[in-house]
Amino acid sequence: MSRITDGLLDNMPYRPAVCIGAEIEPTIVIAHDTASRIAPGLAAGYLRKNDRKVSVHFVIERDGAIEQQVPVNRRANHAGRSVYHGRQWCNGFSIGVEMVNPGRMxxxxxxxxxxxxxxxxxxASYGIQECTTPEHGHGLWMPYTPEQIATFVDLMQFLFDELxxxxxxxxHWYVSPGRKVDTxxxxxxEQIRSLIFGREDPLDEEAEILSRAVGASEFVEINTPGDTLNMRRWPSFNPNVLVAIPHGTRVPVLRSGTFEGRDWHRVQYAGREGWIVADYADFITERQPA
Structure with missing residues (x-):
């Protein structure tokens, strides 16, 4: 028997948002920060009813309490202008989860x-850290509480089991780059994804299934417009960069495959294996010794 009834999780508090859209078939979960005051209930109350018509499926408070506001099979207005692997307007195929957090400070x-x-x-009291990333820019950031993370992980395990x-x-920053910096x-x-999927990444497995083995003598030469090309743990643009390979470097190719319509090579570099975008690597053939 399903533990989700009409899009609502059994035994979870449900306080419906005003803005609930048409039916959807969710394929991804998008995590957000509320970028709001952190007192319990304030962000959740705003998301239930606001003039901007913003809504979300779940809100997780800093003490780990969770509230559902939109059924998981209905559209919520949480992502705005967005794109995921070429598919635009993510509200139409995603579940939004808001983590109560003040955002960039x-x-x-x-x-x-x-x-x-x-x-x-x-x-000191909140363990706030100052850091800069290419995706977020510079700022001071408040860590999520262990209770929040535990609730998020529990929710993900449940949703991925049931849907x-x-x-x-x-x-949000991944599907709306340059426009949003949350989470x-x-x-x-990445630690959460590893826990939920029980392996490095689901995309890696799919790419391996779609890939072909290549000969041991096949190499590619990195031919990127910039100085380096990122080698990634998985064939995706989530934050999973292992190392940057300099332009002009020759590396052996272990496998080649296609994921989400894009070609990738699994290569070896600096004693590690990872995926690179095939568009920036030219095949060459190393002559074997006579």
Whole structure:
């Protein structure tokens, strides 16, 4: 017997949002930050009813409490202008989960961080960290609580068990690059994905199934417009870069395959194996010794 009835999780608090859309078949989960005040219930109350017509499927408070606001088989307005592996407008095929978090903050003093809405947080008390990434830019960031992460993991395990159409977990910044920076850099996405999928990454397995073995004498030469080409743990653009391979480097190819309509090579470099985009690698043939 299913533990989801009409899109609602059994035994989970449900307080419906005003903005609930048409039926969808979700294939991904998108994690968000509320970028709001962190007092319990404030963000959830706003997301249930607001003038901007924003809505989301689940809200996770900092103490780990969770509330469902939109059935998982109905559209919520959480991602906006977005694209996932070539498929646009992610609201039509995704489940949105909001983590209560103040979002990017600036430095108010040596001891305090300042949120965009004016609240001040003691850096030491909240374990706030200052860091910069290409995706997020520079800022001060509040870690998620262990209770929040535990609830998120439990929710993912449940959803991926009950909804066979789901195949990935991603973030708002990934589907809306340059426009959004949530979840923040401290969100342990890859550890969560490893826990849920029980392997390095589901995309890696699919690419292996679609791939072909190549001869041991086949090499490619990195031919990227920039100085380096990222070698990735999996054939996807989620944050999984292992190492950057310099332009002009020759590397052996172990497998070649296609995922989501894009060609990839699995190569060896610096004692590691990983995936590179095939568009930036030219095949060459190394002559074997006579």
């Amino acid at each position: 600036s430095r108010e003093s040596e001891t305090h961080a300042l949120a965009w809405y004016g609240d001040s947080f003691e850096i 066979p159409t789901l195949h990935d977990i991603t973030t 923040n850099p401290l969100f342990p996405l």
